[in-house]
Amino acid sequence: MLDPTLSQWLDAQALDLDVGSGDSQKVLSWLAAADVLRVGVNQLEGGNGKTIADAVEVLAQIASCSLAAAFVFCGQRTFIEYLIKSPNKALREKLLPSLLDGKLAGATGLSNAMKFLSGIEALLVTASSTEKGWRVDGRLPWVTNLRRSGFVVAAAVEGTRDGRPFILAIPSTLSGLKRSDDLQLIGLQSTNTAALHFTQLDVNREWLIHDDARVFLPALRPAFLGLQCGLAIGLARRSLMEVEVRIRGNRSVLAETFHEQRRRLEHLVSDLKSGLLDGRFVAEPTALFCLRIAFSESATNAVNLELQASGGSAFLSGNSHGFARRLRESAFLPILTPSLVQLRTELQRQGGEAVVWRPAAASRVHG
CATH class of the missing domain: 1.20.140.10 (Butyryl-CoA Dehydrogenase, subunit A, domain 3)
Incomplete structure (x- = not known):
């Protein structure tokens, strides 16, 4: 069961979060305070040691109160899962504590990648190699949990040299990243959902989640x-x-x-x-x-x-x-x-x- 304090807050804020009159910056903080972001994460990495099935159950309980809050949880928890499964231990150690504490928002820009995997559409982000990593261009038209106070987004990137797609974590602090205004949705408005544009964005190799998408x-x-x-x-x-x-x-x-x-x-x-x-x-x-x-x-x-x-x-x-x-x-x-x-x-x-x-x-x- 969810912490009663969280449940009560979600029930009270559900309509405001849906229509956009709620404070979208507070959702992640409330989720983190109730420790729900730690469900299914290894205890050695700051989690509670349960399973991904338990995380799905927690998400469902949040969605019973507010789908907007659950959508934010889904984005954050999915990004955490990317880091858990990434072979880049240094990146995981760098980002995971602030993601679990809700201080940093994690955005899952891999919807395009999942469609690419099934042959539905081409990747929308490309990169060329540089001395320290990659120069990235492209766009992600719909991404949730792009909190204005700071976020990191996962993106599948098409390499121009060998054509093999890979997965990058891209922090919002990089020059060349532009976040649009929030998309005008008919609901779920307080979810920090926007589009991202990358123009000559230099990303170092330390941000590599996986080298083969x-x-x-x-x-x-x-x-x-x-x-x-x-x-x-x-x-x-x-x-x-x-x-x-x-x-x-x-x-x-x-x-x-x-x-x-x-x-x-x-x-x-x-x-x-x-x-x-x-x-x-x-x-x-x-x-x-x-x-x-x-x-x-x-x-x-x-x-x-x-x-x-x-x-x-x-x-x-x-x-x-x-x-x-x-x-x-x-x-x-x-x-x-x-x-x-x-x-x-x-x-x-x-x-x-x-x-x-x-x-x-x-x-x-x-x-």
Whole structure:
């Protein structure tokens, strides 16, 4: 369970964080103060020794209160995972303490890289070798957790000499990096989401996360997508919790659908956590793609069921139960990179069967 102080703050700030009237600089500080950023990090490196599955569960609990705060957590925790898996020990020792303390924001600019890995699009950042490292040019059109007080962003970079892509950490203090104004989103506004442009940016070799993106990214993909699944898990659980309260009266006709959705969601969660722990998603990425799709659909279905259980009161602008915010949050999940369209396209490209989740214990998801 989350620290009650954090839960109460998230519940109180959820609407403001969604519409942009909340203080986006405070989110990371609150998360760090509750020590949730340390979940799944080795104790020797300042963590609590739990697993990535535990980090997904924490993310889901945050998302039940505020998807905006959970999105910030997702970016920070994913960047931390990059450092944990990086062979660059010096870089990890340099950055990890301030990331775990929330003093430095970590931004995961690897959505473009994950799409590149699946052949969906080319890399948007290129580099040429210099005496001390690389000169970098390009852009990242949508990156979250670019806190104005300081951040470091991970980017997949196409080398111009041998063409082999690699992964760099790029600090916001470098000359040649330009952050746009925050993107005008219809929700999740207090997430420091903006675009980055790199122009003749000199990056030293000490900032190298991994020298081969095609090796590094497949190993990172389960944690990357698994944490994203936590967003949908939390939203679905919160909507179903609201439904449970409302079907005890004259909405009892919805009870069967409610119980079916809740059972399915928890089966999905069990399958996700077991796959993250046993490592099968590295060799079976399509199984994880199907789960990502299924979680997004579960969240959408749960929000729609909440609307039915609430009736017309949910459509009133003065509704105090957060339905309108959850409706906006559910609209974000299908377009979160990689989007559901991109995932389905990749499954189709690989000759996969219909995108239907099946419990791993009964039948593997085919791809």
